[in-house]
Amino acid sequence: MEAGSRILSKLETLIESKLHHFEQKMNNISQNQISACSKLENYSFKKKGHEQQFTVNAKVMDKLRQADSFMADIGDEDSNSAAQNAREKISEDDGLGEASTFDTAKEYSIFARQDLIKFGFLIAEEKCQWEPTQQSVWVGYFWDTRDGILKVTEDRICRTELFLESLIKSVCKGVVLFPVKKLACLTGQLISMMFVFGSVARLRTRYLYDCVNSRASWCAPVKLSSGAFDELIFWRENLRNLNKSPLQSESGDTTYVCVDASGSGNCNYANVFVDASNLGVGGYIQGSTESDVVGSWLESESNLSSTWRELESVYRVVHSSIPELQGKEVLINTDNKNVCTVLKSGSNKPHLQQIAIKVDKLCTNNNIRLHSRWLPRKYNTDADFLSRCTDSDDWSVVEWVFKVLNDKWGTHTYDRFACHYNAKCKKFNSRYWCPGTSGIDAFEHNWVGENNWLKSGTMHKDRSAEDRRFRQFFHRHSTEDGRFSCKL
Template sequence: MSDIEPDKLLDMEDVEMPGQAASDEITNADLLSLMKTYFTRKLTGIERNFADTTHDLARKVQKSESSFKFKGNKVQFDLNSDLLDNIDIAVDCIEHRRYDKAVKVLKESGQSLKKRNKLIRIADKSEGGWKTVDEYLSDDVASDSEDEKRIRAADGRAVKKLKTVKQDKRQNIKKRPAESAGGPSSIAHNGNNGGFSQQQPFLVAGAAAPITSRRNRTRDICYNCGLYGHWAKDFLPFGLCSAGYVFTKVVRPLIAHWRKDGIKITVYLDDGLCLAETEKLCCEQSVRVKNDLILSGFVPNKDKCIWTPVQTLVWLGFTWNLKSSLMELPLIKIENFINLIDVILSKAFKVKIRLLAKLCGKIISFSPAIGNVTQIMTRCTFSVINLRQDWDQYVDLRQHSDSIQEIMFWKQNIHCLKPVPLLRNNSEFNVFTDASDIGAGGYLQGTDYIAHRQWSVTEATKSSTWREIKAIELTLDSFAKVLEHSSVTFFTDNQNAVSIIKKGSKLPHLQVSCGAEGTLVVPKWQSAAFWPLIFKQNSEYACYVVDVLEFHEAERIFVAGNNLNSLFANGQFHGKILATIFSVGFWSQNEQIKHPELKALFNSLSSTILDARAKSTVEKYAGYFKRFVKWTEKYSEIKCVLPCQELYVGLYLQNLIQSANHYSVIESAFYGIKWAHNLAGVANPCDSEMAVYVDELQEQKKVN
């Protein structure tokens, strides 16, 4: 429609009407003039309507052609485009004296800006943000008086949708498989080729939360160089991300050339190591490598390079001791590590999570030199780190005594932990095992020995890891006589079984599967994986534990051989109490025996004597003597328990008479102390008249 109505065309003031004074009749010329004016203005209105329609269509086409990555940018762009178009229309209307339409267009633009500002305020104040705005705009049914209710309802719907979307994203995240960790000696059977699979030494299992992978983005910041577009893990120590890759490709032809001529050399970036059988050959190869590098355009660092043959050097942060074939920690690294521990312990009440993570990172980096103990003795500290909400968060270690115990362990024992050998010794026997949901089997390579067994109904329902560990145990028991006093390598297709046997498990039933019934030699704190086996009352695993020996000196953990202080002994390990008995009196003469055969006979003598009594009797007497030892530890004046003075034995029995609820306790304590002294071959205080009187008194009470 035109802005000028057709019915009003004849009433316009600018239309020239013939005067009545001239003539009372309208002439043909006047009629023609009126019709011409009418049609001219009619066509002008149609032309303007057509121009407006064409402009609207062009604006819609322009909007549809514009594409944006984010919806918010598109909405803002469309609003700005509409405002610019309205400004152009208003200017055009003013130029053509269409003032009413210009005012109308400007008012519409003002209303659009007010509406946009209102939506911005809603998004800023509501919990759902722009999702609330979308829900608010989609609800057009309510009246203006209920606008506040609409906003609240829209906000609630938006929050629910956000929670649903987050849950869906978490469920759809693809997690990377957990990476196993271990030292250079970590081995597992490869099901494809029957060989070993070497674990990467610097990867940790289970230390961290699940990791999701994504590509680098332009807004990602590198915490190493401070630049954007890449991550610190992609930043190599050459200053540029691709420099290390390029440098490796440049050096690769030289390495291939040297190895082709029989030079045993390896290179990691710009650090190389060359080995030779003799000192003379090593000198010749050193000269050649140096000359080839110079001729290739490289400039060797005079301060770092060692061109003379040595048998001990520091390479890649570790001391390579070729004399003893061991990989050791450099002294400077140990000193820095202890200094870091001192800093943490000096701030024990307020330590940053970042500092604890730094400590654990250093410990894990020691894995190639000291083995799996790095993962065993960092479990509690990693548990504290995983509770973090922020890397700069402070934690009170007084609430995490287990973590303090681990830190103290590293401070006291980092110097004496056994280094990892560079070369793996060849085993005398190779045993292959496998298990299914039906049964298990194993065979000894190079022989006709085969072991197999079908699972019971209960065993068949257990996990595959348990069945694999059980298969190793059954095979070992079956071939015990053949494998005795020999080194053995077991091959299995279950990586979890290898990890549990090397490092233990937090699941008690798997920990039990790793060892037979006997004494546990453990550090006494709750981070130990076998804590439920010992320290929980009425534990279903209590039958596996005969006695507990707590160690405090790391150098005594890995004592080899068949003796009373051995962790891995061929004979029965008797525990702390029996080890005390078999170290005094008659048994202290073991140092006089030099010949290996006589020493072996002496070591087996203790088991023979113990087997003379029933196992339950030995356990009963050992337990009551252990209670007596615990009682003596409360009084510093009691210096010795084997032999113990008859005075203190009498006082202990008197203490039991006053506190015990039954006479059998006093009787068992008396015979337990007497049995221990007789077994040790020392003077027995229970043979004194005073002790006999006490025992006879209990016999009389028993009869009465």
């Protein structure tokens, strides 16, 4: 219950600060515009909407000035009477209380009701729920303190589903232009559910935001981009799956030294350290002796921004470690603050947003709950070292030699030990995940029916272990008709 109280306190503080800032900004803008327009004689507005807004603002400011003048003129007794009349018209709405026991909650309820009556508020009893309960609907959310669950109400979910379905059907019929207010409305609905959905609500509405921001005016249609359509599909498929959140706040832990998950017996947690240099990728799982991941960049990749390289490193390290990370809570430790932000909320830069979505899809498909944390570079030296390592087994024959052997043994269809920049065939296996790979670890895949290209000195630093896996693999497939062409 204490965690639920902290959440409500944070939400109230956030709403009040945003509302106060917005009201102050709008008030300043209105005063400046009214003052400027009033000084000009025969001022003509270019747009009718601007003229209408000026008229409304002028009336509001005039009423405020009259109210200030009135309060300054009346005496204390009249002031108290005016305050009482105003109090009777105040609408106090959307309040919530909580306690650890039913009896304590009942006491709080009685106390709050009596105080409201004492201060002269008129209570709309039909809208109130004074009897304590562990399951209640409040401000569009279903609060279940018995099971510690927070959900968006079914009514809101159904309305959003209908909205999504109507847009998707329109696109399937060839419609690509939509009223900007319609897309803004949908985006607002999804963002308003972020309290339950978490940061994915921001990550998966970036392209919809781009469409809204591309408007010529609020009355003009906008073109729905392919990325925005992908987001519509995502929400249609995942809206209900995401509609469940624990009633607890996120941890504010900022310590840099983590307990070894394997040593503590917590098998559902993995602590991953990742780094990228201008040479390549490096990463490992804390407490796992054979989890080191290394890789090299293409020349074109090494020239990209450090944030792109760090994000891509996260994707490659996680992808290469799926067997160990599947179904776990995973904490990504990185020395790049932008990575934490992009993984959580996405980016307005398309090439970074694409990687963030790839990471999110990968984690969703493998039931990985990903979190990220920034730490100073001095605490990430091991991953930094791995990112600067080069693999001595990462070599290949020159093209003319491969062509000669192709002519001699027939066209090879599968390169079993390669990576994205030295593969000799369209299909290849790699030690770690890299772009284009058909699978990690060639010994875990079926070789039958392929003309396989192999090279020695790959896959393992321990050559005896490599030779042992070779023998076991060939013995297992000795009765099958796969062809194994081997270059030594």
